[in-house]
Every structure is written in C-alpha cells, then in structure tokens.
Amino acid sequence: MCGIVGYIGQKEASRIILEGLEKLEYRGYDSSGMATVHQNSLLTRKFKGRLTELIQNIDEKPLFGQTGIGHTRWATHGEPSDINSHPHTNNQNTLAVVHNGIIENYLPLKNDLIEEGYTFVSETDTEVISHLIDYYYTGDLLSAVQAATQRLKGAYALAITSSLHPDELIAVRYESPLILGIGEDEYYIASDIPAFLSRTRKVIYLENGDTVRLTNEGYEIFDSSHLIAHRDIQEVKWDVDSATKEGYDHFMLKEIYQQPEAVRNTLNRRLDENGEVYLEGVHLTKEMIESFNKIYIVACGTAYHAGLIGKSVLEKALKITVIADVASEFRYNDNLIDEQTLVIVVSQSGETADTLASLREAKAKGARILSITNVVGSAVARESDDLLYTWAGPEIAVASTKAYTTQLIAFYMLALYFGKLKGSLDAHSYKEHVIELQSIDDSIEDTISQSMEIAKEIAEEIKEAPSLFYLGRGLDYYTALEASLKLKELSYIHAEAFAAGELKHGTIALIEEGTPVITLATQDDIYEKTVSNIKSVKARGAYAIGITTHKHKDMEQVCDKVIYINTTTSTYMPLISVILTQLIAYYTSIAKGNDVDKPRNLAKSVTVE
Numbered sequence: 001m002c003g004i005v006g007y008i009g010q011k012e013a014s015r016i017i018l019e020g021l022e023k024l025e026y027r028g029y030d031s032s033g034m035a036t037v038h039q040n041s042l043l044t045r046k047f048k049g050r051l052t053e054l055i056q057n058i059d060e061k062p063l064f065g066q067t068g069i070g071h072t073r074w075a076t077h078g079e080p081s082d083i084n085s086h087p088h089t090n091n092q093n094t095l096a097v098v099h100n101g102i103i104e105n106y107l108p109l110k111n112d113l114i115e116e117g118y119t120f121v122s123e124t125d126t127e128v129i130s131h132l133i134d135y136y137y138t139g140d141l142l143s144a145v146q147a148a149t150q151r152l153k154g155a156y157a158l159a160i161t162s163s164l165h166p167d168e169l170i171a172v173r174y175e176s177p178l179i180l181g182i183g184e185d186e187y188y189i190a191s192d193i194p195a196f197l198s199r200t201r202k203v204i205y206l207e208n209g210d211t212v213r214l215t216n217e218g219y220e221i222f223d224s225s226h227l228i229a230h231r232d233i234q235e236v237k238w239d240v241d242s243a244t245k246e247g248y249d250h251f252m253l254k255e256i257y258q259q260p261e262a263v264r265n266t267l268n269r270r271l272d273e274n275g276e277v278y279l280e281g282v283h284l285t286k287e288m289i290e291s292f293n294k295i296y297i298v299a300c301g302t303a304y305h306a307g308l309i310g311k312s313v314l315e316k317a318l319k320i321t322v323i324a325d326v327a328s329e330f331r332y333n334d335n336l337i338d339e340q341t342l343v344i345v346v347s348q349s350g351e352t353a354d355t356l357a358s359l360r361e362a363k364a365k366g367a368r369i370l371s372i373t374n375v376v377g378s379a380v381a382r383e384s385d386d387l388l389y390t391w392a393g394p395e396i397a398v399a400s401t402k403a404y405t406t407q408l409i410a411f412y413m414l415a416l417y418f419g420k421l422k423g424s425l426d427a428h429s430y431k432e433h434v435i436e437l438q439s440i441d442d443s444i445e446d447t448i449s450q451s452m453e454i455a456k457e458i459a460e461e462i463k464e465a466p467s468l469f470y471l472g473r474g475l476d477y478y479t480a481l482e483a484s485l486k487l488k489e490l491s492y493i494h495a496e497a498f499a500a501g502e503l504k505h506g507t508i509a510l511i512e513e514g515t516p517v518i519t520l521a522t523q524d525d526i527y528e529k530t531v532s533n534i535k536s537v538k539a540r541g542a543y544a545i546g547i548t549t550h551k552h553k554d555m556e557q558v559c560d561k562v563i564y565i566n567t568t569t570s571t572y573m574p575l576i577s578v579i580l581t582q583l584i585a586y587y588t589s590i591a592k593g594n595d596v597d598k599p600r601n602l603a604k605s606v607t608v609e
Contacts, residue, residue, distance in 0.1 A: 002029060002100040003072040004178065005195050006159040008169045008214050009186025013068030014058055020188070020195035021051055021070050025598060029072035031085035034058070035096035035161060036065030042093055042163040046071075046085035067169055069159040069189075071098035077106070078123025088127040090134035091119055095141075095162040097133070099126040100191060101155035101176040109151065125154075133160065141165045142213050145172060146226055149211070155353060159189050169214040173206040177351040177378070180204040180212055180219065182233060187214045193236055194394060201236040205377035234377065250596045252397035252490075256582055257448060260441040262402040263575070265391035266409045267437060275434050277417045281387035282370065284342075289318070289422050292342045296335065296367075297324040298358045299346035302400040303372075303407060305482040307346050309475060309574050310411030316571075317419035327354035331361055339366040344414075347371070348395060348403040350378020359383060372410045374403050388414065397597045399489050401582050404482065405444070408575055412437060436569050440576075443566040447579045454563050455583035458545065461516070462584075463591040468493055468516045469507075470581075471500040471537070473530050476520035479574045483518070483581030489599050490589035500533035513541035518584075521548040521555065522565070522573040534558045547577055 003024030007013045013036050021032060032054045033046025043063050047053040051072065071086035078084040087096035103109070106125035109132060114120070118131045129148065136147040141162050149158070155175035162168070171178060171189045181188030181196040181203055188196040189212070193203060206212060209224025210231070223229040248254035270277055295314060297307035304326055311324040325333070327345075331354065337343070343362040347355045350373035359380060363369050371384035374392050381387055390406035416433055419425030462468055468487065470480035480497035487495040498507050500519065511517065517537045521530040527548075535558055538544045546559035549567040556562050565576050589596045 002074050002191065003195070004069070004098050004100055004157055004159050004189065004191045005071075006069045006098075006161070006169055006171060006189035006214075007186070008067045008167070008216060009183065010066060010216070011186065013065050014063040016188075016199070017068050017070035018051075018055055018058065019198075020190055021054075021072055023194040023197075024072060024190070024192060025051060029074050030080035031073045031075075031082070032071065033073075033085045033087055033098075034063060034068060034070040035087040035089070035098075036063045036068035037161055037163050037166040038063075038065035040163050040166060042089065042096055042161070044087055044089060044093075044096060046082060046087065048080050048082050048085060067161055067166060069096060069098050069161050069169070076102055077125045084122045084124050086126060088122060088124065088130045090130045092134070094164050095130060095133060095137075095160060097126060097130040098159050099129060100157040101174075103128060103152055103156065104154035105152070129156075129158065141168055141170055142211070145170045146211060146222070149174070157191065167215055170211065171206075171214070172211045174209055175353065175356070175379075177349070178206050180206060182219075185216060187219055189214070194396070197236060202233050203236055204231045204233055205382075207231065207382070208379065250397065250586075252399055252401060252586055252596050255395055255397055255401045256579070256586065258393065259402045259405050259448070259579065260445040262390075262392040262406050263409055263444060264441045265393075266406040267413065267441075269391060270413055271434070271438070275431070275438075277413050277420070277434065279388060279413065279417055281389070282414075282417070283386055284368075284370075284418070284421075286421050286423075288368070289418055291340055292320065293340045294336070294342075295320060295322045296330070296337070296341065296343045296362070297322065297346065298327045298330045298343060298355060298362070299324075300327045300352055300354055302404050302482060302485065303346040303348060303352075303355075305478055305485070306404055306407035306411065307344070308478040308481070309408055310344070310346075310414070312475060312478070313411055313415040313571060314418070317415035317425050318422060319424050327352070327358045330358045335362075337362050337365040337367045341365075341367040342370060343367045344370045344372065345380060345384070346373070346407055347378075347380050348374045348392075348400060348407075350375040350380035352380075356380055356383075372407055374406070398599055398602050399486055399585070399596075405575055405578065409437070412572070433569075433571075436572060440568060440572055443568055443576055444579055446566055447576050448583070451563070451565070451580045451583050455580060456587045458561075458584050459587035459591045461543075462493070463491070463588055465493055465516050467510070468495045468518070469510070470495065470497040470518050470520070471503070471530075471533060472497070472520040473500045473526045473533075474523045475570070475574050476523050476530070476577070479577050479581070480520055482578055483520070483585070486582055486585035487588060489602060490585045490594060490596060491592055492594065492600070493588070500530055503533055503536055508536060508540065511537050511540040511542050515542050516545065517542040518545045518547065518581075519559075520577055521546055521552065522577050523570050525570070527552060531555070531558055547580060549573075
C-alpha cells in the first residue's frame with residue numbers, strides 16, 4: 001500500500017516524481033503529495049483525492065528543485081485529508097518525510113515530543129518521525145535519521161529531504177519495501193520498480209534495516225548497525241511495456257489475457273528435456289521430506305485461496321497432514337511448529353506484512369521455510385530457505401489474476417516434485433500429470449476467448465443484486481472462495497462462498513426469491529451431490545447459474561443458466577474455472593461504473609498489519 005518516489009540529480013524533480021507516482025497508483029491511495037528543495041527552501045504540496053489533484057496544482061504552479069520526495073497515501077492514522085497527507089514536516093519547515101508503514105509506538109513518542117515543545121498539526125503517526133529527526137539534528141542529517149529510527153517500532157520505508165541539505169536525500173527501509181534505482185549521475189528511491197523503470201534498469205533491493213544516503217555524486221548504504229554495507233546492483237529483465245496497458249482498457253483485463261503466457265513461463269522453466277520437474281531454488285532432499293510430520297501453508301487473501309488448493313494437492317501427493325492458515329491468524333495461534341515442520345509462505349509481492357511476520361516466527365521456532373512469490377529480491381524471497389518464483393511478470397491491477405493462477409501452478413509442481421522424490425507418486429501418474437499440465441495453457445486461452453460474452457451477460461444480470469452466493473464442493477469450494485472475493489473486491493456486491501454441503505446447516509436461510517447463486521460443479525466424483533445442492537437453493541427461489549464441463553449437460557435441467565468450460569483432469573479444473581469468475585467480476589465492475597484497477601479502500605501490496 002502507499003507509494004514512495006524520491007529523486008536527486010540534475011533534472012527537475014517534480015515531473016520525475018509525478019511520473020513515478022502515476023506508475024504506483026495501482027498500490028492504492030487516497031491522497032498524494034510532494035516536497036522539493038529549491039534555493040535552500042522546502043516547497044511542499046499535498047492534497048486529498050486522486051493524483052490528478054496534485055498534477056493539476058503543479059501544472060498551474062510548478063514546483064522547482066532537483067531533489068524531491070513524493071507519496072501516495074492510504075489512510076491508517078487519521079482520515080484522508082490535505083493535512084494528513086504526506087509529506088510531513090518539522091515545525092521550522094526545513095525537513096520533510098514520506099513514510100509507508102505504521103509506527104506502533106508513535107503515541108508515547110508524540111507525548112515525549114510535545115513535552116519538548118513540538119507542535120503537531122496532523123493525526124498521523126508519520127509526523128512523529130519528522131519531529132524526532134529534528135530533535136536529533138545537530139548539523140548531520142544522516143546521523144539524525146539514524147538516531148531517530150533507533151527509537152521507532154513498527155514498519156517503515158522512509159524518504160527524507162531537507163532545505164539545510166539541498167544536495168542530499170536519505171532513505172530507510174525496515175519491514176516495508178524500498179528500492180534504489182541507479183541512473184547516470186542521478187538516483188531514485190521507490191516502493192516498486194515501475195516508478196523509475198523507464199529511466200533505469202539498474203536497481204538495488206535494500207535490505208531490512210538499510211539506510212541509504214544519496215547525493216549527486218553517488219550513494220552510501222549503511223546496515224542496521226550503521227556500518228557501510230555492500231549491496232549488489234541487479235538489472236531488471238522485464239520491459240517497461242509490461243507495466244503499461246498496451247491497448248487494453250484496464251490492467252486487469254490485460255493480466256487476465258496474460259495468464260496462458262504466465263502459466264507457460266512458470267511451468268516450462270521448471271521442466272527439463274525429459275519432462276521432469278526440477279526446482280533449482282528448492283533444496284529439499286528425500287530424507288528432509290520424509291522427516292516432516294506436517295506442512296503449513298500461510299498466506300493472505302487470494303494467495304491463501306491458492307494455498308487451500310495447494311493443501312489439497314500436497315496432501316494427496318505426499319500423504320501427510322497439510323494445514324492452510326491465514327497469516328494474520330497464524331501468528332497468534334498456538335501452532336505446533338518445530339524442526340520437523342515445513343512452512344510454505346505465499347505472497348505475490350513478497351512484502352505482505354502478516355505473511356512476512358509469520359515466516360519469521362516459524363523460522364525462529366526451527367521450521368524450514370519455502371516461499372512462493374512473484375518478486376525477485378523481495379523480503380520473503382531473501383529470508384526463505386527454499387524459493388519458488390512464479391514468473392507472472394508485473395501485476396498492476398489490485399485484484400490479482402495471473403499471480404493466482406501461477407501460484408496454483410507452483411503448488412502443482414511442488415506436489416509432483418515432492419511426490420516423486422518421496423516415492424508416494426508412481427512414475428505413470430507423475431508422467432500423466434506433467435502431460436496434462438503442459439496443455440493447460442491452451443485450455444486457459446480457450447476459456448478466456450469463449451467466456452467473454454457470457455461473462456458480460458451474467459454481469460448485466462447480477463449488477464443490481466444486493467447479495468450473491470457462490471457454491472462448490474472440494475476444489476470447487478476453494479475456487480468459489482476466490483470467485484466471491486474477486487466479485488466483492490471489484491463490484492462491491494455482498495458476495496459469499498459456501499461449501500455446498502453446508503447449506504443445510506444454516507446458510508440456506510439467506511436464499512430469497514431471485515437471489516443469484518453461482519455453483520461450480522467441475523469435480524466429477526462429487527458432481528451429483530453438488531446438483532442436489534443446486535436443487536435445494538432453486539427450490540427456495542434462487543436464480544441458479546451453473547458452471548460445469550461439457551460432459552454434464554444434465555445441469556440444464558436444474559439451473560436457470562449453465563456455462564460450459566473446457567474439461568481437464570479434476571485436479572486441474574481450478575485453473576480453468578477461475579478464469580470465468582475473474583471475467584464475471586471484471587465485467588460486473590464495469591457495468592456498475594467502478595474503477596476496475598483501483599477498487600475503493602484496497603491496496604495492492606499490504607505492508608501493514
């Protein structure tokens with residue numbers, strides 16, 4: 001959530017910062033602001049609302065200066081307002097701070113600073129930082145920042161500029177992502193690579209506790225002990241066009257269309273010439289796998305739904321207990337974790353706060369950590385014992401699509417790899433599964449092209465519904481959870497998913513005349529039971545929509561509308577059926593006039609608890 005962009009160089013900073021903030025709009029925000037240093041003065045502008053407010057203001061009254069910081073805020077402490085927007089300054093208006101994250105001990109710090117004579121104008125935790133740096137300032141900005149951050153508890157990425165040091169920019173990373181971009185005699189700080197990718201491909205992924213001091217002449221990085229640190233410069237391989245719409249109406253639609261390619265990339269890079277799965281970032285041996293007495297899968301939101309499917313396929317492949325848990329709950333449960341536990345963490349960004357905290361807690365208890373993430377060099381990736389990247393490419397839309405399907409591919413590959421290594425999956429089944437997976441991208445592509453019009457029709461039918469329910473059994477239930485999440489994220493319709501067999505235990509009371517109920521029925525072994533559940537809701541007046549495969553034409557006898565999708569092995573149907581539900585959510589959002597790529601109140605990367 002939120003976005004930070006900083007620049008120091010020979011060019012006017014404001015335009016570069018605005019360009020970067022536009023590239024970070026996908027992260028979610030409710031206000032924006034900027035500070036530059038010009039002729040030894042600190043110039044600040046900040047406004048509630050969309051970034052266009054800031055852009056229009058600077059178009060009319062330019063902000064000059066070759067050093068600056070910018071921010072898009074997603075409110076945590078204090079309502080969205082001009083005053084609560086970042087940057088925040090000290091009382092003398094000589095230094096400005098932008099901040100992603102949460103300062104957990106801001107209240108005692110604030111009280112201490114008030115006793116010292118400091119005046120606060122906002123409701124934010126961030127304003128504490130600007131005053132605390134001022135409190136420690138004795139002429140050296142870097143030292144003041146380092147002293148101030150020693151007293152902060154929580155998560156923060158910071159960028160600081162000062163009119164007393166016009167040729168200097170300080171940035172700090174702790175539990176919140178921050179990346180350094182290296183240009184020709186100019187430097188960038190940003191929350192994510194797209195902010196400056198059009199200007200440089202050379203990046204340094206700052207590590208936890210790093211502080212960086214930037215000048216026109218170069219940069220210095222200091223670790224958490226304030227010692228000079230060396231960090232490798234890496235080159236971004238993906239193209240800047242990957243972070244643009246490329247002619248699509250929305251990033252989400254583009255990313256739905258990219259799923260066949262993303263699935264191919266994630267799968268084919270891990271298959272050798274003999275069709276064998278090899279996972280070079282996973283170093284588990286047969287003996288290690290046999291020593292595990294349980295596996296935890298820990299994630300949030302969409303990644304958690306992928307983890308539920310991962311739980312099912314790993315249990316079948318390994319014949320071992322697998323527990324899927326929401327990261328925000330996992331941390332506070334009495335989990336039975338020890339050296340015989342494998343913990344698989346899943347995070348698209350690799351910076352999800354609850355997931356990262358769960359990783360560290362499990363690791364401290366002796367568990368081995370395997371991470372599934374989409375972002376090279378992210379905190380989750382760096383802190384794991386084993387690593388499986390999903391080669392989805394950048395995902396800009398807040399509502400996840402291709403990250404989800406590639407996470408599923410990652411779990412399927414892990415199940416095959418572990419099952420063969422352990423010997424719990426025979427050679428014939430292994431080969432059949434690999435062959436099936438190798439053709440799944442074509443089935444996804446066909447489903448996208450065949451589902452567009454029917455998804456539009458359903459969107460028109462459900463757009464005015466006050467509530468909608470998804471039903472499913474087994475793997476279909478897990479897909480239903482993801483489907484309902486997408487619909488509520490994008491359309492703001494109250495949408496819930498129920499295990500179809502649980503209807504009779506209370507939830508069927510919610511069914512009224514005309515209530516839309518979409519049922520996924522792609523699992524052959526429980527198809528007939530699912531049909532019985534459809535009949536139950538239909539008898540209570542539901543408008544029943546069925547999603548099934550072409551072999552189940554009898555579905556037309558129990559549903560008001562049936563949508564047929566391509567058939568594959570039941571295990572892999574979640575890769576196909578979810579595509580249609582993504583399109584339903586997308587077109588419902590459009591039908592209701594919502595902002596598809598940036599739904600209200602949501603952020604792409606959740607870096608606070």
